[in-house]
Amino acid sequence: MAEGERVSTVPLVSLITINYNQAKVTCDLLESTRNLTYPRFETIVVDNGSAEDPTDLIERGHYPNVKVVVSRENLGFSGGNNLGLRHASGAYFFMLNNDTVVTPDLIEQLLAPFAADPQVGLVCPKIRYFDHPTVIQYAGYYPLNPYTGRTWAIGLHETDQGQHDTSGPTAFAHGAAMMVSRRAIEVAGAMDESFFLYYEELDWSMQIRRAGFRIYYQASALIYHKESISVGKTNPMKVYYNTRNRLLFMRRNVSGFPLLVFYLFYFTVALPKAALVYALRRQNDYLKALRRAVVWNLTHKVRRPAKAGPAVVADIH
Numbered sequence: 001m002a003e004g005e006r007v008s009t010v011p012l013v014s015l016i017t018i019n020y021n022q023a024k025v026t027c028d029l030l031e032s033t034r035n036l037t038y039p040r041f042e043t044i045v046v047d048n049g050s051a052e053d054p055t056d057l058i059e060r061g062h063y064p065n066v067k068v069v070v071s072r073e074n075l076g077f078s079g080g081n082n083l084g085l086r087h088a089s090g091a092y093f094f095m096l097n098n099d100t101v102v103t104p105d106l107i108e109q110l111l112a113p114f115a116a117d118p119q120v121g122l123v124c125p126k127i128r129y130f131d132h133p134t135v136i137q138y139a140g141y142y143p144l145n146p147y148t149g150r151t152w153a154i155g156l157h158e159t160d161q162g163q164h165d166t167s168g169p170t171a172f173a174h175g176a177a178m179m180v181s182r183r184a185i186e187v188a189g190a191m192d193e194s195f196f197l198y199y200e201e202l203d204w205s206m207q208i209r210r211a212g213f214r215i216y217y218q219a220s221a222l223i224y225h226k227e228s229i230s231v232g233k234t235n236p237m238k239v240y241y242n243t244r245n246r247l248l249f250m251r252r253n254v255s256g257f258p259l260l261v262f263y264l265f266y267f268t269v270a271l272p273k274a275a276l277v278y279a280l281r282r283q284n285d286y287l288k289a290l291r292r293a294v295v296w297n298l299t300h301k302v303r304r305p306a307k308a309g310p311a312v313v314a315d316i317h
Helices: 003-009 023-035 055-060 076-086 106-116 182-188 200-210 236-253 256-280 284-299
Strands: 013-019 041-048 066-071 092-096 100-102 120-129 136-138 177-181 214-225
Touching: 013 023, 013 076, 023 041, 023 055, 023 100, 041 076, 055 066, 066 076, 076 092, 076 200, 092 106, 092 182, 106 120, 106 177, 106 214, 120 182, 120 200, 177 182, 182 200, 200 214, 200 236, 236 256, 236 284, 256 284
Parallel strands: 013 041, 013 092, 041 066, 120 214
Antiparallel strands: 092 177, 100 214, 120 136, 120 177
């Protein structure tokens, strides 16, 4: 088969990444895509209201098949990716953080589970830390504890010695790198934009699973993430969205007795503990962020996702 014929027979993959005041970091990702061996992909860079439009800098790099979509406002992680979806033409959408570095056969490896099982709706690669390239950040997720609202990544901070090289279904996707089929989005819908930042990929994973699809961890696919191996410095915005969205996530995805137990645990143990720590440290901005997060949940009705249905994002072409 000639090269042109091979290209025409493989599905188009749309890479979607978000830039927010990190044009150089985004260009490093785009530079790494030159090494991809998959023959048919496009890249959509969504600029999320940066101080400076990165279009000229990206265009000067002459990266393969890149389109820049500029939003005048910061739409958050979910809103930015949803905007990227509306400009993407692929049969598969690969959403990846701009601070990641791809490996040559990444796309081929991520596509394999879709071909093997039609119930697979979203696939994530193994993620290692860029600055500690043998240390794992993600090798799947453990199931949610419905009584505490907690889950955690399998393999987190472990040296990769092949102990997580078995692929298979997993509980949740990792937002740094996730490939989803057009069919899964047409059935399950796009990400809920009310999260803005944090918990959105966990909520989306639940949404996709409720629609009858599997979340899949592909151990043979590998990407490197430049996120620090240590927990990033906490700030009031992070406190606000982590608190607000943990509550929002539970309200949307858990009900009945487990939700009641979560409320008892959260408001008698977790929240008072956090408030006490911030009070002792005289971090008044953090205390205000906690209060704002709780008040937001008390004053906003939750829209619980449907089990399945027609396409939520009708303008994905």
